[in-house]
Amino acid sequence: MFSARLKETTINEIRTQDGKRLHSTATPRTRALLVGAEVESFRSPWKAEDSLRELALLADTAGLEVVGSIYQRLDQPYPKFFIGPGKVKELAALREQTGAGLIVFDDELSPGQTRNLEEELQVGVLDRTALILDIFAQHARTHEGRLQVELAQYQYLLPRLRRQWTHLERQAGTGGGTSSGGVVGLRGPGETQLEIDRRLIDRRIAWLKEQLADVHRHRELYRKRRRRSGVPVVALVGYTNAGKSTLLNALSGADVYAANQLFATLDPTTRQITLPGGQEVLLTDTVGFIQKLPTQLVAAFRATLEEIDEADLLLHVVDLTHPNAQEHAQTVEHTLKELGVARRPTLTVLNKVDLMAGVGAAEVGRIVADLGLPSDFVAVSAQRGWGLDALRTRIEETIATAMVPIEALIPYQRNDLVSLWHRRGVVEQEEYANDGTHILGRLPRELAPQYAQYQNSNR
Numbered sequence: 001m002f003s004a005r006l007k008e009t010t011i012n013e014i015r016t017q018d019g020k021r022l023h024s025t026a027t028p029r030t031r032a033l034l035v036g037a038e039v040e041s042f043r044s045p046w047k048a049e050d051s052l053r054e055l056a057l058l059a060d061t062a063g064l065e066v067v068g069s070i071y072q073r074l075d076q077p078y079p080k081f082f083i084g085p086g087k088v089k090e091l092a093a094l095r096e097q098t099g100a101g102l103i104v105f106d107d108e109l110s111p112g113q114t115r116n117l118e119e120e121l122q123v124g125v126l127d128r129t130a131l132i133l134d135i136f137a138q139h140a141r142t143h144e145g146r147l148q149v150e151l152a153q154y155q156y157l158l159p160r161l162r163r164q165w166t167h168l169e170r171q172a173g174t175g176g177g178t179s180s181g182g183v184v185g186l187r188g189p190g191e192t193q194l195e196i197d198r199r200l201i202d203r204r205i206a207w208l209k210e211q212l213a214d215v216h217r218h219r220e221l222y223r224k225r226r227r228r229s230g231v232p233v234v235a236l237v238g239y240t241n242a243g244k245s246t247l248l249n250a251l252s253g254a255d256v257y258a259a260n261q262l263f264a265t266l267d268p269t270t271r272q273i274t275l276p277g278g279q280e281v282l283l284t285d286t287v288g289f290i291q292k293l294p295t296q297l298v299a300a301f302r303a304t305l306e307e308i309d310e311a312d313l314l315l316h317v318v319d320l321t322h323p324n325a326q327e328h329a330q331t332v333e334h335t336l337k338e339l340g341v342a343r344r345p346t347l348t349v350l351n352k353v354d355l356m357a358g359v360g361a362a363e364v365g366r367i368v369a370d371l372g373l374p375s376d377f378v379a380v381s382a383q384r385g386w387g388l389d390a391l392r393t394r395i396e397e398t399i400a401t402a403m404v405p406i407e408a409l410i411p412y413q414r415n416d417l418v419s420l421w422h423r424r425g426v427v428e429q430e431e432y433a434n435d436g437t438h439i440l441g442r443l444p445r446e447l448a449p450q451y452a453q454y455q456n457s458n459r
């Protein structure tokens with residue numbers, strides 16, 4: 001019933017029922033115009049052209065046909081249309097010329113700006129956030145992922161409900177009577193309906209939050225167990241399409257969906273891998289980041305955030321071959337900082353080096369220097385399996401530095417502790433003495449208490 005209600009009140013290109021798509025992508029593909037801006041006051045490292053190229057990929061992933069784009073340099077956005085009034089005229093002309101049925105802004109528009117633009121241009125207007133939400137809706141696979149996307153969609157939709165009514169009012173108003181009479185006459189029921197819709201959506205949001213809280217409680221229990229087990233967690237983070245899932249597959253032999261697509265992964269996947277020294281760690285794939293992704297949207301992906309927050313080590317995967325690799329790396333660092341997880345041990349993984357074959361070492365060195373990342377990195381090709389041994393060794397070394405050094409003499413009847421040490425910790429020296437196994441090495445802090453009674457105090 002809720003869906004049906006919403007359907008009536010929603011303009012064609014925004015719908016949330018059934019497939020939970022924010023706009024229709026049925027064939028023929030909707031022709032879309034893209035609008036970008038390079039806003040001085042935003043201090044983004046991105047050039048408008050590069051950002052627009054990315055928006056075009058997002059539009060394509062969401063099923064739109066891009067028929068043109070314009071951009072403008074601004075000191076700051078104009079309150080009424082975001083872009084300047086002259087640019088709006090230019091946009092109107094371009095829309096005439098291309099017959100575009102939808103305009104997509106690269107920046108988040110306020111509900112008021114969207115309304116003003118739709119009235120002025122007489123065409124549906126979306127922003128980058130709406131496109132990303134649409135792609136999220138297409139790609140969410142798990143129950144939790146779907147709940148999260150639906151919540152994010154309603155939270156996005158709620159402040160924008162009014163314009164859809166304005167839309168309907170106008171249509172009804174032109175249908176009969178004097179234009180002002182039509183609008184005034186409809187305002188009453190329109191407002192009432194709007195209130196009903198708001199209340200329904202509020203209720204749905206509350207329900208979704210409850211469901212998600214349940215999922216989180218459940219996962220927290222699992223996480224507590226995992227923490228107690230002392231198995232280190234390594235999380236793959238990075239820009240969308242950097243190759244995180246491909247790397248997870250290469251390291252773990254898993255078969256996670258990887259594709260040349262933005263936001264192929266929405267639901268974190270965790271696999272156990274064994275490092276060269278025999279130590280087991282959990283490797284987790286997460287949602288990719290993208291510039292101009294509103295933080296509250298990232299925050300909606302709690303499963304991903306919790307994984308990052310739990311991680312003992314982050315592997316920041318960078319597509320070294322992307323022309324905007326530097327902007328990507330900066331965006332990821334910035335997003336991690338915003339999420340409050342920036343100060344975690346991080347190892348940079350430069351991926352897709354197979355595509356750099358033939359590029360001189362000096363050139364690669366320059367690109368790496370330009371990235372502005374710590375010089376501490378491992379270069380790999382997740383696809384070809386190059387550099388993976390070096391990466392495993394580096395993971396092992398980095399995790400070991402966070403462990404506590406321990407020396408212990410473990411009696412033979414507690415051989416289970418010896419094998420646990422091999423699986424969870426680092427064994428530097430091991431000797432079989434008369435009274436037990438003498439081990440020198442490192443263990444995760446959580447496991448140290450189990451060894452306390454066998455510990456030599458001289459270390």
Ligand SMILES: Nc1nc2c(ncn2[C@@H]2O[C@H](COP(=O)(O)OP(=O)(O)OP(=O)(O)O)[C@@H](O)[C@H]2O)c(=O)[nH]1
Nearest residue numbers: 241242243244245246259260263264265288382383
């Ligand atoms: N040439 C080359 N292509 C790669 C490599 N690693 C990944 N790719 C390709 O890059 C694309 C993206 O890979 P994914 O593993 O899906 O990337 P991701 O980081 O998981 O992306 P999202 O889940 O969308 O955030 C796919 O087409 C991969 O085949 C590599 O080492 N070399």
Ligand SMILES: [Mg+2]
Nearest residue numbers: 244245264265
């Ligand atoms: Mg992925």
